[in-house]
Amino acid sequence: MEIYIDTADLNEIKKAMSLSILDGVTTNPTILSKQGVPYKERLGEINEIVDGKIWYQVVSSNSEAMVREALEVVSLLEQPVIKLPIGQESLKASKILSNQGIETNMTLVFSVAQAILSAKAGASYISPYVGRINDIGWSGLQLIKDITQIFSIQGIQTKVIGASLRSSQDIVSVAELGAKAATMPFKVLTQMLNNPMTDSGLVQFNDDWKAYQRQLATTQN
Numbered sequence: 001m002e003i004y005i006d007t008a009d010l011n012e013i014k015k016a017m018s019l020s021i022l023d024g025v026t027t028n029p030t031i032l033s034k035q036g037v038p039y040k041e042r043l044g045e046i047n048e049i050v051d052g053k054i055w056y057q058v059v060s061s062n063s064e065a066m067v068r069e070a071l072e073v074v075s076l077l078e079q080p081v082i083k084l085p086i087g088q089e090s091l092k093a094s095k096i097l098s099n100q101g102i103e104t105n106m107t108l109v110f111s112v113a114q115a116i117l118s119a120k121a122g123a124s125y126i127s128p129y130v131g132r133i134n135d136i137g138w139s140g141l142q143l144i145k146d147i148t149q150i151f152s153i154q155g156i157q158t159k160v161i162g163a164s165l166r167s168s169q170d171i172v173s174v175a176e177l178g179a180k181a182a183t184m185p186f187k188v189l190t191q192m193l194n195n196p197m198t199d200s201g202l203v204q205f206n207d208d209w210k211a212y213q214r215q216l217a218t219t220q221n
């Protein structure tokens, strides 16, 4: 499963990259706008740190401008993925970019119908927003399940990336339902790793080992 961190914070990215398990970094306009630096500068800095895919979401509103904007960013990044908000203009832009061998991600996906059209437009990935669907009282996981099932029946290669994930259990659930990728805040990535039983188990192992060393030292004296 591909694992991405959803941030443009350089400290978080460095920490996450150092774990050696990351497939890249996803961003969106909200995330980049919070950094207080020009977005191209920040993307360049991220590109220096990340050995993996870097995702950028276009903000233009027609397909020609989307493609122009995408190509500018593509020239800055070693492994770009261009995010497009699902819609008529994005379908056209996705086809143009994917025909040029550029990976695209259709984002803001909230229905199976949108997912089917995204795949037709050559999107490499689609992002169903699990958390935001749950926020309005529907089931984000049910949508992931429906999309992965239909993609499997139809032999569609477009990968589902679980987005708007808010807990480590969300990652487990989307993986179980066949999502090939997940993006998450740094906090959720650390939650995936941490477990109090691991911590207490390690304390016990270390204490036992120290007691054993003391015992050996006493018998040798």
Ligand SMILES: O=P(O)(O)OC[C@H]1O[C@](O)(CO)[C@@H](O)[C@@H]1O
Pocket: 006, 026, 027, 028, 107, 108, 127, 129, 131, 132, 162, 163, 164, 165, 183, 184
């Ligand atoms: O609902 P949230 O937590 O703002 O998440 C939004 C999601 O949208 C995305 O842009 C989808 O790729 C990710 O950055 C993020 O997972």
